[in-house]
Amino acid sequence: MRVRRELLRSGRPWWLSHGLLAIPLALIAAITVLDISTPTSIHLGPFLVAAPAITASFAGPGLTGAIGALAVAAQILIGRLHGGLTTPNHQAQIAALIVISVLVTVFRYARDRHQRQLSQVRSVAAAAQQVLLWPLPHRIGRLRIESAYISAEAEAEIGGDLYGAVPVPGGTRLVIGDVRGKGLAAIGEAAALVGAFRGSAYRHLPLTALAAHLGNSVYWNLAHAPEEDLESFVTALVLDVHDDEPAIEMVNCGHPPPILLGDGRIRSLEVAEPAVPLGLTAPAESDYKVESFTFGPDEVLLLYTDGVIETRNRSGAFYPLTDRLALWNEPDPAALVRRLHDDLLRYADGNLGDDVAMVAITRPPEPESG
Structure with missing residues (x-):
């Protein structure tokens, strides 16, 4: 229900936002499977950052943060299966993904707050028009x-x-x-x-x-x-x-x-x-x-x-x-x-x-x- 409220607040119909949510989820699943299936010399994990970035374009900060956390979990899974989490390469990838996911979530929160303030200003202007004109x-x-x-x-x-x-x-x-x-x-x-x-x-x-x-x-x-x-x-x-x-x-x-x-x-x-x-x-x-x-x-x-x-x-x-x-x-x-x-x-x-x-x-x- 919380996810559905997030999608409804995004201003799009429920069915459309529900379909858009499948894009970052499918992206995380595809990148994880491909990275695990490829040799350890090939690193596809950094592409996971696209999942929270895409989610921020149509969903609120809560859902964006959840997708970001899921992307970080996928990166940890890849690290465990490709040499362990103690390797500097995987630690750097995980840290970078966490930082970018947090930033994207914060920016989405700031944008939503600005949109709420703008909506309040417009509603006040509409009410003023009804009173004055x-x-x-x-x-x-x-x-x-x-x-x-x-x-x-x-x-x-x-x-x-x-x-x-x-x-x-x-x-x-x-x-x-x-x-x-x-x-x-x-x-x-x-x-x-x-x-x-x-x-x-x-x-x-x-x-x-x-x-x-x-x-x-x-x-x-x-x-x-x-x-x-x-x-x-x-x-x-x-x-x-x-x-x-x-x-x-x-x-x-x-x-x-x-x-x-x-x-x-x-x-x-x-x-x-x-x-x-x-x-x-x-x-x-x-x-x-x-x-x-x-x-x-x-x-x-x-x-x-x-x-x-x-x-x-x-x-x-x-x-x-x-x-x-x-x-x-x-x-x-x-x-x-x-x-x-x-x-x-x-x-x-x-x-x-x-x-x-x-x-x-x-x-x-x-x-x-x-």
């Missing part, structure tokens, strides 16, 4: 929503991009934003902004008042941040999607404009007077202006952060977002986000220079009564 529901009212997040950090689950959605009377309110910079400071600012957005949901503020509330929240947090973070800011987009009319209302605070897809057309929802990014000043409600756009049934609204359009390929060319969207003409938000996610990673060869967040929204036609 809740996955958006696939449905809110009549809306169908799909979202995706890609962190630029290789081992991270979250970064400085953010999004959120809450139901409000008569519709759904959404936010998407991008904190300048990366790392822990960006994560903290993103968490503060998402918290302020959720905390204001029950107050049913107008969009201009919500934007001012978020701007003051970011400004206050940055005022109490370390000196190196004082020049940070957040681009953001807040919008209401109405239930009873084919329209959205939006306040843009220096964020890339959303894209509306439908009827074979692609429209960039540019506002006439975008506000400055959040955190640069302590804003008032009058600093923001709401602009309205049509958003009909079966159209898809794509929100995204600038990590999408600033992704580069090997030649340094930016990602052609509108060209890709026109080529796909994808009406399903889940399929659109999945395609965009995979295509971005392919375009950048898996090495994104910035965090990426994307949200696709559609409103199916209301079913006819009767």
Whole structure:
């Protein structure tokens, strides 16, 4: 049972690890038989070191040490049958095999310990993502929503991009934003902004008042941040999607404009007077202006952060977002986000220079009564 637990901890299926274990065992048996059968002038015992080395590639330290001990026992048996254990040659071979087996076992133990620590860090990051950046529901009212997040950090689950959605009377309110910079400071600012957005949901503020509330929240947090973070800011987009009319209302605070897809057309929802990014000043409600756009049934609204359009390929060319969207003409938000996610990673060869967040929204036609 202990051997089986070792194999299960190695991360491979039991049947596969069980088959791999036969390799070092067969190697020990074959080398022992061949060495005993050959003249004493031929020494095959040193090849026994391959058994614990191979075992370390798929099993834990306990099983690696056991195979190493079995290899040492085989070397002792060979020595007894080939002139005795007192010969300097056999003593040197046994000592060398013991040292190498111990080293391989220690290295495997250190690797397993590092893997456990890395798994714990990843689990904490995943838990933090669930707390700080809740996955958006696939449905809110009549809306169908799909979202995706890609962190630029290789081992991270979250970064400085953010999004959120809450139901409000008569519709759904959404936010998407991008904190300048990366790392822990960006994560903290993103968490503060998402918290302020959720905390204001029950107050049913107008969009201009919500934007001012978020701007003051970011400004206050940055005022109490370390000196190196004082020049940070957040681009953001807040919008209401109405239930009873084919329209959205939006306040843009220096964020890339959303894209509306439908009827074979692609429209960039540019506002006439975008506000400055959040955190640069302590804003008032009058600093923001709401602009309205049509958003009909079966159209898809794509929100995204600038990590999408600033992704580069090997030649340094930016990602052609509108060209890709026109080529796909994808009406399903889940399929659109999945395609965009995979295509971005392919375009950048898996090495994104910035965090990426994307949200696709559609409103199916209301079913006819009767």
